[in-house]
Amino acid sequence: MIMSESGLIILSLIVLFLPLLGFTTVVIWGKRFTKLYWFEVGIMVTSLLLSIYMGFVKLGSYVNKDIIANITWIDFGNVTSIGPLSIELGVKLDNLTVIMLFVVTLISALVHIFSLEYMKGDKRFSRYFAYLGIFTFSMLGIVLTDNLLMMYIFWELVGLSSYLLIGFWYEKKSASDAGMKAFLTNRIGDIGMFIGILILFTSYHTFSFDEIFHQISIGNIPFGSNAWLTAAGILIFMGAVGKSAQVPLHVWLPDAMEGPTPVSALIHAATMVAAGVYLVARIFALLTADAMLVIAVVGAVTSFVAATIAFTQNDIKKVLAYSTVSQLGYMIMSLGVGAYAFALFHLVTHAFFKGLLFLGSGSVIQAMHHEQDIQEMGGLRKKMPITYYTFLIATLAISGVPFTSGFLSKDGLLAGTWAFGNLTGHWLIPILAFTVALMTAFYMFRLVILTFHGKPRNQEKYDHAHETPFAMTMPLVILAVLSIFFWYTPNPISPQDGWFYNWIETPATVVPQETRFDFMKTTEAALHSDEVHAKVVHSEMYEEAMHHVHYPAMILSVVLGGLGILFAFLFYQWRKLDPDKLAEKIRPIYNGSLNKWYFDEIYEATFINGLLVVSRIIAWFDNTIVDGIVNHTATVTRIVANISGWFDTYVVDGLVNFTAFINGFLGLSLRKMQTGKVQTYIIYVVFSVIILLIIFKPF
Amino acid sequence: MFEVGLTHYLIVSSFLFAFGIYAIVIRKNAILVLMGVELILNAANINFVAFSRYGNFGLNGQLMALFVIVLAAAEAAIALAIVLNIYKTFGHVNVDEIDKLKE
Amino acid sequence: MSIYDFIFYLFAAITLLSGLMVVSSGNIVRSAFYLLATLFGISGLYVLLGADFVAVTQIMVYIGGILILLLFGVMLTSDITRVEIKKGKTAVLPAIVGVGVLLGSITSILLKTNWQIELSKIPQTTTYDLGKLLITDYVLIFELLGILLLIALIGAASMARRDQE
Numbered sequence: 001m002i003m004s005e006s007g008l009i010i011l012s013l014i015v016l017f018l019p020l021l022g023f024t025t026v027v028i029w030g031k032r033f034t035k036l037y038w039f040e041v042g043i044m045v046t047s048l049l050l051s052i053y054m055g056f057v058k059l060g061s062y063v064n065k066d067i068i069a070n071i072t073w074i075d076f077g078n079v080t081s082i083g084p085l086s087i088e089l090g091v092k093l094d095n096l097t098v099i100m101l102f103v104v105t106l107i108s109a110l111v112h113i114f115s116l117e118y119m120k121g122d123k124r125f126s127r128y129f130a131y132l133g134i135f136t137f138s139m140l141g142i143v144l145t146d147n148l149l150m151m152y153i154f155w156e157l158v159g160l161s162s163y164l165l166i167g168f169w170y171e172k173k174s175a176s177d178a179g180m181k182a183f184l185t186n187r188i189g190d191i192g193m194f195i196g197i198l199i200l201f202t203s204y205h206t207f208s209f210d211e212i213f214h215q216i217s218i219g220n221i222p223f224g225s226n227a228w229l230t231a232a233g234i235l236i237f238m239g240a241v242g243k244s245a246q247v248p249l250h251v252w253l254p255d256a257m258e259g260p261t262p263v264s265a266l267i268h269a270a271t272m273v274a275a276g277v278y279l280v281a282r283i284f285a286l287l288t289a290d291a292m293l294v295i296a297v298v299g300a301v302t303s304f305v306a307a308t309i310a311f312t313q314n315d316i317k318k319v320l321a322y323s324t325v326s327q328l329g330y331m332i333m334s335l336g337v338g339a340y341a342f343a344l345f346h347l348v349t350h351a352f353f354k355g356l357l358f359l360g361s362g363s364v365i366q367a368m369h370h371e372q373d374i375q376e377m378g379g380l381r382k383k384m385p386i387t388y389y390t391f392l393i394a395t396l397a398i399s400g401v402p403f404t405s406g407f408l409s410k411d412g413l414l415a416g417t418w419a420f421g422n423l424t425g426h427w428l429i430p431i432l433a434f435t436v437a438l439m440t441a442f443y444m445f446r447l448v449i450l451t452f453h454g455k456p457r458n459q460e461k462y463d464h465a466h467e468t469p470f471a472m473t474m475p476l477v478i479l480a481v482l483s484i485f486f487w488y489t490p491n492p493i494s495p496q497d498g499w500f501y502n503w504i505e506t507p508a509t510v511v512p513q514e515t516r517f518d519f520m521k522t523t524e525a526a527l528h529s530d531e532v533h534a535k536v537v538h539s540e541m542y543e544e545a546m547h548h549v550h551y552p553a554m555i556l557s558v559v560l561g562g563l564g565i566l567f568a569f570l571f572y573q574w575r576k577l578d579p580d581k582l583a584e585k586i587r588p589i590y591n592g593s594l595n596k597w598y599f600d601e602i603y604e605a606t607f608i609n610g611l612l613v614v615s616r617i618i619a620w621f622d623n624t625i626v627d628g629i630v631n632h633t634a635t636v637t638r639i640v641a642n643i644s645g646w647f648d649t650y651v652v653d654g655l656v657n658f659t660a661f662i663n664g665f666l667g668l669s670l671r672k673m674q675t676g677k678v679q680t681y682i683i684y685v686v687f688s689v690i691i692l693l694i695i696f697k698p699f
Numbered sequence: 700m701f702e703v704g705l706t707h708y709l710i711v712s713s714f715l716f717a718f719g720i721y722a723i724v725i726r727k728n729a730i731l732v733l734m735g736v737e738l739i740l741n742a743a744n745i746n747f748v749a750f751s752r753y754g755n756f757g758l759n760g761q762l763m764a765l766f767v768i769v770l771a772a773a774e775a776a777i778a779l780a781i782v783l784n785i786y787k788t789f790g791h792v793n794v795d796e797i798d799k800l801k802e
Numbered sequence: 803m804s805i806y807d808f809i810f811y812l813f814a815a816i817t818l819l820s821g822l823m824v825v826s827s828g829n830i831v832r833s834a835f836y837l838l839a840t841l842f843g844i845s846g847l848y849v850l851l852g853a854d855f856v857a858v859t860q861i862m863v864y865i866g867g868i869l870i871l872l873l874f875g876v877m878l879t880s881d882i883t884r885v886e887i888k889k890g891k892t893a894v895l896p897a898i899v900g901v902g903v904l905l906g907s908i909t910s911i912l913l914k915t916n917w918q919i920e921l922s923k924i925p926q927t928t929t930y931d932l933g934k935l936l937i938t939d940y941v942l943i944f945e946l947l948g949i950l951l952l953i954a955l956i957g958a959a960s961m962a963r964r965d966q967e
Contacts, residue, residue, distance in 0.1 A: 676798030678732075682723050686900055693907045703810045705919060708847065709912045711814045715821050715840075717905035722825040725897050730875050734824055734837050737868065741844050744856075752851040755920045758931050761853045762940060765932070768856075768863050769947050773954035775868045779875045780961040786879040 003057045009069040009091055011054050015101060016140045018047045019108075023133035030126030037129040041116065044109040044136065051101040058098040059503060067093040068146055068210070085205055092146030092209070095503040096344060100143040100278065103348055104271050107355045108136045110475035111266040114359050117471040118262050118366055128168060132266070135161035139271050142278065147207035148197045148236075151279065155193070155239065158272050159186045165267060166259040178255040185252040189242020193279075196235030199228060213285045217510035226288065226515045233291035236283055237298075244276025244328045247302040251599050253325055257317040261365055264317060265358030269324050270351035277331040277347050284340055285507045288515035293426070296336025300417075300432040303329030305597060307439040311446075312583075312594040315372045316361045319447050323398065324354055326436060330413060337429060338520070338542055339416025340506040345495065346409035349483070353394040353406055356479035360391035363472050364451060367465040371458075374447060379456040383465045386473045388452045390480035395448050397483045399441035400561045405483050407558075408495040410437065412546075415553035419545035423519045437557050441564025449572040493554065519545070708749035715742035729782045729792040733775065740771045810850055817843030834873050841865050852924035855932055 003011070022043040030036050058067075070090035079085045112132060119128055138161055141154030159182075167179025201207060203222035204215045222228040240246070245253035256268045267273070280287075280295065287295070303326045310322035327350050334343035365372055367384055381388045397406030414433055421430040456462035467473070481487075489498025513521055519541040570576045583590040592598065673684075715738050722735025744764045751760025786792050820839035827833045841864045848857035925931060936944050 678794050678797075679724055682720075683897075683900070686720060686724065686904060690900070690903055690907065698911055703807045705917055706912060707810065707814070708851070710909060711817060711847065713905060713908045713912065714818050715844075716908070717901050718818075718821045718825045720904065721897060721901045724901070725825070725894060728830055730872060730879065731825075731830060731833060733872060733875070734833060737837065737864070737872075738821060738824065738840070741841065741864075744860075745844060745847060748848055748851045748853045748856060751853070752922060752924065753917070753919050755922050757922065758924075758928060758935055761856050761928060762932060762935055764848075764853070764856045765859060766943065766947060768859055769951065772863055772868055773951055775871050776954050776958040777961075779871055780958040782875055783878060783962045792879045 003061075005062065005065075005067045006069070008054060008057060008062070008067055008093060011050060012091055012093055012097075012101070012144055015047050015050050015054070015105065016137065016144055018043045018050075019133040019136040019140065023130045023137060026126050026130035026133065030130060034126065037116075037126050040129040040133050041109075041112045043133070044105065044112045047136070047140075048102075048105040048109040051098070051105045054093075055098045055102050058093060059095060059499075062093075063095065063503065070146070070208075082205060087149060088147065088206075088208065089150055090146040090208065091144050093144070095505075096281070097143055099344075099348060099500075099503070101140065103351050104136065104139050104143060107266055107270045107351060108132065108139075110355070110478060111262045111359070114265075114362065114472050114475045115260070115262045117469050118362055119260060124168070128165075128260070131161055131164045131168065132263075135165065135267060135272070139275065142275050146209060148200065148209070148212075149207040151282070152190075152194065152197060155190065155243070155275065155279075158275060159183060159190070159243070162186075162256070162267050162272055165263040166256045168259055168263065172258065174255075175258040178252070178258040182252040182256050185249050186242040189238045189240070189249055192235040192238025192241075194239075196232045196238070199232040199235065203228075209282060213507075213510045216286055219512065221512065226512060229286065229511060229515065230288045230290045233283065233287045234294050237280055237287075237291065237295055240276030240279045240332065241298065242276070243279075244273050244332060245302075245325045246276070246298050246329060246332055247305050248599070250302060250306065250325045251596075251603065254318050254321040254596070257315070257321050261317065261358060261362030264321070265355045265362065268321065269358045270355040273324060273328055274331070274347050274351060277328065277335065277343060280332065280335045281340065281344055284335065285510045287509070288511045289517045289520070290515070292336045292338065292517070294336070296333050296417075296420070296426070296429050299329045299331070299333025299336055300429045301329070303327070303333060303436045304432045304439075307436045307443065308593050309596045310443045311439070312590060314375050316364065316374050316377075316447065316451065317358075317372055319374070319443060320354070320357050320361055323357075323440065323444065326440065327354065327398070330410070330433070330436070333429060333433060334413045334416055337417050337420035338506075338517070339413055339420075339546070341501050341504040342409060342412035342416050342495070344504055345488075345500050346406075346413050348500070349397065349405035349409045349488070352479050352482045353397040353404075356390060356394040356476060356483060357398070359472070359475055359479065360387050360394065363387045363468045363476065364391075366468055366472070368461050369464060371461055374450040376458040376461060377451045377456070378454045378458075379452070379462060380465060381452040383462070384452075384467045386467060387476060390473075390476040391452070392448060393480045393483050395444045399444055399565060400437060400557050401565075402558060403485050403492050405485055405488055408485055408488055408492075408498070411493075411550075411554045411557055412495045412501075414557050415546050415550050418549040418553045419542060422549065423542070423545050424517060434556060434560055438560040438564045441561040442568050445565050445568030446572055449568060453573055494550075705749055705753040708745055712742040712745040712749070715739075715745070727793045727795050729785065729794050732794055733778050733782070736778075737771065737775070740767055743767060806850065810847070813843045813846035813850065815843075816840075817847065830876050831873075834869065834876060837872070838865060838869055841869065852928070854927060855929045 022040040026036050026040050068090060070088045072086045073089045074087045076085040076087075112129065115128065115132070119125055122128060135158065138154045138157035142151060142158060145151050145154060163179045163183040166182050167176045170176040170179070197207070199222050200212055204212050204220070206212060206215075216229070222232060242249045253268055253273065257264055259268070306322045306325035306329060310319050310326065313319045313322060327346070331343045331346050331350070334340075334346065363384065364377070364380065364387060367380070367387075368377060371377070393404070397404035400407045400410040414430070414437065417430040417433045421427045485492045488500055489495055491497040495501055509516060509520055567577075571579045571582075595601070673680075719735045719738035719742060722738065723732050726732050726735065744767050747760045747764040747767070749760075750756065751758065751764075754760075782792055785797060789797060817840050820836045820843065823836040824833050824840060827836060841860065845857045845860040845864075848854075848860060
């Protein structure tokens with residue numbers, strides 16, 4: 001029995017709204033029924049099962065078909081000088097969507113289960129699950145939407161839930177500060193995204209992706225200029241810069257580690273930060289060559305900078321945070337160079353192994369009684385074998401060791417950058433990318449060795465450490481299994497053979513010929529042919545270049561990864577080389593890395609202080625000039641009011657009192673006539689009639 | 700002079716009217732006041748019918764008289780209900796002692 | 803003096819004399835019965851004016867309905883054995899003078915007025931034409947009166963009802 005398309009749409013809406021239901025239920029009744037978080041957990045598992053089912057149906061029966069459903073939200077009717085205008089809401093189900101649905105609900109469900117143990121005893125336990133629910137809802141919204149407006153709405157909702165969860169322990173000043181920082185930093189990117197959306201909306205009067213692509217493909221350019229198209233692409237990408245923590249807006253993500261560790265796993269490693277990548281993937285078709293180059297460079301620089309910082313960090317979560325930033329940079333870069341499928345492939349594999357790393361670190365932190373400094377750890381391998389082995393698998397995956405999922409995606413991604421270098425001559429990007437591969441392997445193994453290997457450096461804490469309970473190890477094991485290659489491809493060295501690569505089709509670029517990379521241009525022959533469209537040509541040339549460098553890139557990445565691991569062991573396990581001595585030798589660089597290249601300090605000195613100076617000037621202007629005017633106006637008003645008041649008291653009131661006195665006098669004399677008896681009044685009537693008769697003398 | 704015409708009817712009616720006014724003014728008992736009101740209404744009715752006879756108005760005058768009778772019936776019902784209420788409240792129906800309105 | 807005039811004077815006398823007794827009688831029940839005579843006299847006058855239907859209605863509604871209602875009022879509000887009317891302090895003489903002045907002026911007005919008399923043709927029986935008028939020219943008023951009577955009925959019933967305590 002195969003489900004109909006509308007059935008799939010309805011199912012997707014159910015998956016979308018279940019977490020919202022969980023959120024509202026837990027928020028409203030969470031205080032009264034303290035066990036209600038089980039409901040939220042149950043809902044997430046249901047969502048997961050439904051999205052697995054949806055995945056089977058979509059990929060089984062509708063694999064080549066995008067299912068789109070729309071409703072009109074606001075109909076403005078015929079607007080003057082624009083024509084018919086309406087805002088639509090819609091759901092778009094393509095292969096990417098159902099895969100993302102699965103990823104989001106899976107990680108979310110696992111994090112829910114993990115949190116049952118990790119957050120045990122927290123005083124806002126129910127509230128925590130409610131927040132997880134609304135986060136999942138917003139994230140699923142981003143995944144499902146077919147237009148930019150809804151994307152933006154859910155984008156902000158995700159930002160909000162991230163804010164709530166980072167600042168979950170808001171009694172801690174650093175946590176609430178981190179929440180605020182995340183929110184405000186994201187806002188900078190979102191402004192760009194909003195302007196970009198508005199550029200597109202002004203030109204096309206629609207938010208729908210497909211409509212916009214169609215308009216561009218028939219040669220309808222915003223304001224008739226390619227520069228505007230580039231600008232729109234880069235501005236929307238700014239949203240991704242904020243949310244995916246790219247340089248220069250990456251500063252919030254490491255601070256966001258103040259939130260509970262499962263939250264970091266869910267939001268700041270696996271899903272929300274990947275939303276930026278997802279956004280860029282969604283608008284991929286309208287990116288011009290210039291925009292793509294900007295995106296590639298931003299991604300490459302981000303991955304490099306973050307990797308250098310991760311070298312020296314000692315907080316287990318900070319290392320993972322910077323490695324996340326670095327990997328996100330990888331994905332963004334990969335999109336920029338046109339390796340669309342590998343970027344999203346890496347997004348999926350990264351979601352699993354990075355989620356695993358964070359949950360593993362949560363397990364370690366739990367075992368060490370909330371100690372996060374890796375210099376205080378060591379030797380935990382024996383105490384926590386499950387955590388250790390799963391963590392190790394994830395580390396191997398992120399380092400790109402063969403037979404892991406990370407190897408597959410990373411290899412394809414690196415080959416993509418190499419092909420890009422070959423085709424365009426921008427060699428900086430592949431060089432940075434391969435360097436980062438080496439660095440990643442090094443700092444990740446530094447983390448593993450310092451945490452799990454060697455002798456315990458803090459004996460007391462080591463003695464109290466123990467393996468965490470089932471609810472925490474079970475998600476680790478599931479994610480570890482998902483980090484092995486065979487889920488993705490039968491051939492461990494060729495991701496092209498796997499289902500992922502076959503299902504995720506690189507969208508056809510729709511921008512005008514002259515704004516594309518040379519290798520993306522449609523050939524003359526294809527232009528005049530009816531059936532061939534741009535995508536085929538693009539894929540062929542690029543595909544060929546990638547195929548060409550596939551094995552060299554793979555070998556190079558494996559060698560570099562191996563080197564990184566080797567150095568990590570030399571430095572930290574066998575102590576053949578002394579990291580401290582090396583640090584001494586390159587003290588300035590070491591300090592720079594340790595202090596995160598002073599990004600925060602620079603922002604503090606420039607933007608924040610600059611803003612404060614401007615604010616002070618404005619405040620001074622307000623205080624002296626605006627308030628002065630107001631105060632003087634007040635003085636004048638007071639004088640006028642006094643005069644007016646005197647006049648009121650003596651002249652107006654005098655008149656009023658006099659009138660009242662007259663009235664009172666008349667009333668006193670006339671009330672005697674009012675006896676309240678009916679007959680008296682009739683007598684008055686009779687006499688009045690007689691008087692009238694006398695006056696008018698009608699006889 | 701003795702030939703009966705419009706004036707005769709009008710005089711009868713004006714007398715009835717005067718009796719009605721007198722009853723309303725002088726009587727203490729609310730029911731008697733009501734009787735005065737009925738007299739006044741009847742005086743008006745005689746006028747209507749008389750004018751209908753001695754002027755060329757067709758039957759309109761008689762119809763008016765009928766309407767007045769209907770209104771009188773309604774008025775009597777309501778007025779008696781009021782009187783009963785007054786009796787319940789004050790224990791008597793003497794209109795000169797009912798001066799709550801003054802307060 | 804024709805027979806018509808004679809009958810007029812007879813009924814006018816009945817009407818006025820009994821009307822005088824209504825307002826001057828010291829006994830409320832007696833007043834009510836004098837009112838009966840007055841109304842009867844008036845109905846006779848209606849007959850003389852050619853208004854047969856009005857006359858019948860007068861007897862049926864006034865005597866059969868309103869007067870009975872008034873008698874009920876008397877019995878419900880007064881001790882039946884003590885139907886004496888309270889003698890008021892209100893000066894009778896000034897009232898008589900005032901009413902007399904009023905009556906005098908009205909009478910003089912109507913005597914001095916130059917009435918344009920035009921005897922209308924009154925059909926043998928007026929019922930048919932009255933009924934026709936009621937459902938043509940006066941149909942709205944007719945309906946309104948019906949509603950008014952209903953309202954009065956409900957109002958009277960609800961006002962006179964004993965309080966439920």
